[in-house]
Amino acid sequence: MSANAVRKIQDIKVNETLAKQLESTLTEMLSKTLRIDAAEIDVTRPLPHYGLDSIDAVTLAGDLEDWLNVDLPSTLLWDYPTVAAIAGFLEEQLDAMPEVKAKLEGRVTESKKQGVIDKDDLDDLDRLDPQQMDELLSNLIP
Amino acid sequence: MQTARIEHTVAQDAQDAQDAQDAQDAQDAQDAQERSWELPLQYRASEELERFLGDPNNPANVISFHNVMQWDEQEAFPQAAVDELYRFGMNHYYVPAAYGGRFTSYEEFQSMARVAARRDLTTAITYSTLIWSTLIWVGGNEQQKRHLAKVLRWTKDAPTLAYSEEQHGADLVANHTKAVKTEGGYRLSGEKWPINRATRSGLVAVLAKTSDARDSRSLSLFMLEKRDLDPAQYSNLPRVKTLGLRGCDISGIRFNDCLVPESSRVGEVGEGLELALRAFQVTRTLCAGLSLAAVDTALRSTMQFAVNRRLYNGTVFDIPNARRILSDAFLDILICDCMATAAARGLHVSTEQFSVWSVVVKYFVPVTLERTTQQLSVVLGARHFIRERHMSGIFQKMLRDGGVVSLFDGSTQVCLHALGLQLRHLLKTRRREQLTDDGARRTRLTTVFSLDETLPVFDGTKLDLFSRGHDDVMQGLVAAINALRALQGDEALGVTVLSHLKQMAGVLEQALRDFDSALEAAAEAGQHPQSALMFGLASRYAQLHAASACLQMWLHNRDALDAFFAGGEWLVLALDRLLAQPQTQKPDLPDAYHQRVAQQLFYLFDEYRLFSIVPLALAKTESMAMNAKKEDRHEC
Numbered sequence: 001m002s003a004n005a006v007r008k009i010q011d012i013k014v015n016e017t018l019a020k021q022l023e024s025t026l027t028e029m030l031s032k033t034l035r036i037d038a039a040e041i042d043v044t045r046p047l048p049h050y051g052l053d054s055i056d057a058v059t060l061a062g063d064l065e066d067w068l069n070v071d072l073p074s075t076l077l078w079d080y081p082t083v084a085a086i087a088g089f090l091e092e093q094l095d096a097m098p099e100v101k102a103k104l105e106g107r108v109t110e111s112k113k114q115g116v117i118d119k120d121d122l123d124d125l126d127r128l129d130p131q132q133m134d135e136l137l138s139n140l141i142p
Numbered sequence: 143m144q145t146a147r148i149e150h151t152v153a154q155d156a157q158d159a160q161d162a163q164d165a166q167d168a169q170d171a172q173d174a175q176e177r178s179w180e181l182p183l184q185y186r187a188s189e190e191l192e193r194f195l196g197d198p199n200n201p202a203n204v205i206s207f208h209n210v211m212q213w214d215e216q217e218a219f220p221q222a223a224v225d226e227l228y229r230f231g232m233n234h235y236y237v238p239a240a241y242g243g244r245f246t247s248y249e250e251f252q253s254m255a256r257v258a259a260r261r262d263l264t265t266a267i268t269y270s271t272l273i274w275s276t277l278i279w280v281g282g283n284e285q286q287k288r289h290l291a292k293v294l295r296w297t298k299d300a301p302t303l304a305y306s307e308e309q310h311g312a313d314l315v316a317n318h319t320k321a322v323k324t325e326g327g328y329r330l331s332g333e334k335w336p337i338n339r340a341t342r343s344g345l346v347a348v349l350a351k352t353s354d355a356r357d358s359r360s361l362s363l364f365m366l367e368k369r370d371l372d373p374a375q376y377s378n379l380p381r382v383k384t385l386g387l388r389g390c391d392i393s394g395i396r397f398n399d400c401l402v403p404e405s406s407r408v409g410e411v412g413e414g415l416e417l418a419l420r421a422f423q424v425t426r427t428l429c430a431g432l433s434l435a436a437v438d439t440a441l442r443s444t445m446q447f448a449v450n451r452r453l454y455n456g457t458v459f460d461i462p463n464a465r466r467i468l469s470d471a472f473l474d475i476l477i478c479d480c481m482a483t484a485a486a487r488g489l490h491v492s493t494e495q496f497s498v499w500s501v502v503v504k505y506f507v508p509v510t511l512e513r514t515t516q517q518l519s520v521v522l523g524a525r526h527f528i529r530e531r532h533m534s535g536i537f538q539k540m541l542r543d544g545g546v547v548s549l550f551d552g553s554t555q556v557c558l559h560a561l562g563l564q565l566r567h568l569l570k571t572r573r574r575e576q577l578t579d580d581g582a583r584r585t586r587l588t589t590v591f592s593l594d595e596t597l598p599v600f601d602g603t604k605l606d607l608f609s610r611g612h613d614d615v616m617q618g619l620v621a622a623i624n625a626l627r628a629l630q631g632d633e634a635l636g637v638t639v640l641s642h643l644k645q646m647a648g649v650l651e652q653a654l655r656d657f658d659s660a661l662e663a664a665a666e667a668g669q670h671p672q673s674a675l676m677f678g679l680a681s682r683y684a685q686l687h688a689a690s691a692c693l694q695m696w697l698h699n700r701d702a703l704d705a706f707f708a709g710g711e712w713l714v715l716a717l718d719r720l721l722a723q724p725q726t727q728k729p730d731l732p733d734a735y736h737q738r739v740a741q742q743l744f745y746l747f748d749e750y751r752l753f754s755i756v757p758l759a760l761a762k763t764e765s766m767a768m769n770a771k772k773e774d775r776h777e778c
Contacts, residue, residue, distance in 0.1 A: 032668070035670070046355070046357060048315075048355075048356055048357045048358075053315070054315060054358040054415060054419075055559070055560055055563060055607075056563065056671075057358060058497075058607045058608045059563045059564065059567075059608070061608065062564075062567050062608050062610060062611075065610065066567070066570070074606055074607040074608035075358070075416055075607065078357070078358035078359050078415075078416070079359065081357055081358075081359075
């Protein structure tokens, strides 16, 4: 029961729009660079608030470039200083880069297929006791 | 000096024999030089400037050590020296040929700056604020470029760089100076300090906040002409007392709701920091020339003492330990020269990569050569501490003034941090591309390193804040090692030296592997980018970059430069000097290599030539030269 729920919840994580997926990947990268918990990053808050300086921001644009394998301006994060803004910019750019987009969307669509949550699964979740819930949550955090 | 006199008397007997030995040494060196080589064309302007400025040992010349020391003692601004550079027309070399100036390459420019700075760093660093015109060449509009070209060529109005503020140092985004939009322009308020040439400049490049946010787009750049401003709306701050550069106008400027025209803004609103960082890539690279100039004079001053001061049965230069310190200093110069010359040329060729090259050079060259000068002070002994007599006391001035180079334009720490952040990308790209034979990179490297190749016109629009993992010098290292392995000994290159070079190539490969795995381990462990370990790795990267620059400079110019350069003994020792670590397995290198380097050092000293891979001719006054030597002997 619990294994099934875990799978479904993991699927929810990836069952997102392209922009959401970009946002969560960006948040992960940032949390690594800034050494703060990903949960603490508000996607609408300017990055300098988290201590990201100008040069770090340039390096992070380089990481994004590597990840997407596309050329990006090195001042990308200066002009789009929040996670949501960067994701929005990238989503727009990806329209012009069909292969990259297809690759990313492929991942999204595939997870959508298996990621629909039905009522039974939610009932499963309702039946978990606090200890099982803790286990479940700790499994979700890599 | 009592002991010295006694030693002198004792040594008198041996003097004739020693003179004969000296003559023999000079003859040997001369023979070794016999193979003719031609000064690359781009160094002719430097020789011309040398001849124009004259021998700095001759007090009759304006920029003589005698005058320079007097100004320094009085903390006087070296106006006469600055005027002398204007009289030569040095200002025209700051203006690109496309705008009517004489600037053609950074290699030529850097060499000229070196020739000026070997006389006096105070003068050179004052004059060098003209380099802030780079901001306009890189980011200005057509009208601004034409106008600045006119100002630089036909007036003595020089720009100054007003970035730093007392409370914020290198943290430019934290600056307080504000530019508030008003009709027809901006209202500027705030204080910039400490600023070189703030009071005496005609133009001021100011970074000011055009938005209240504390982010990278909150700054804009303005190039102000003081003549356009209301004198009641700005004022200068008093001169600051400094350890070195005592004659420099290091002061500050305060803007008091100062109206500046819209047309003074360089680039778009919010583009200030980006422009500042891109222009720094040029100026940081050129800083190497100042350090090389300071150490040239420090070494020349030490040689003047070491060659003439007699004690026991010879001169200081004959004492093996002293000779080794001197020849090692010369090696440091050759290493830094290879790196700096490649970088000055690279600005034209691998422009996009200068977020890496510039900080590598700006970190490595000043720090290395400051240490070299410290070492030389050991040989010079008491004279390095005396502010007069031996060459007017120029050594201690070069020591003091030279120390500023690692501080300004992005300090050592700023450079290592910036480099550390890119190391991961550099490793990944080098790994990915090292097995592919990139023809374009090979062509770029040939242009960078072959001194007889014509450089393309510098295009500042290509300067980028991130190199995307590219550094041609390091990416070309494996190919360079392979090229070395394929070499056969010839007339200019002995088989023993070649075999030692090949062994050193193995050491270099191992050093690179060790570096790569240390970096990987640090990345996996999620090392903090400002940790001591990351700074250490950045420093090691710079050493490897230097080693690669030396090897490639040698490979590409064996036929173009002199016999000493082609002989390669210096390269074996240079690589050894750069790579040796306690655990390194390396060949035992013959003392003869060190002797060869010492011999060349003596030759260049004796012949009045620059301590350089391109030993251009320095100005000399025949009778003065003789007098200086005699005087020194008597002084001892």
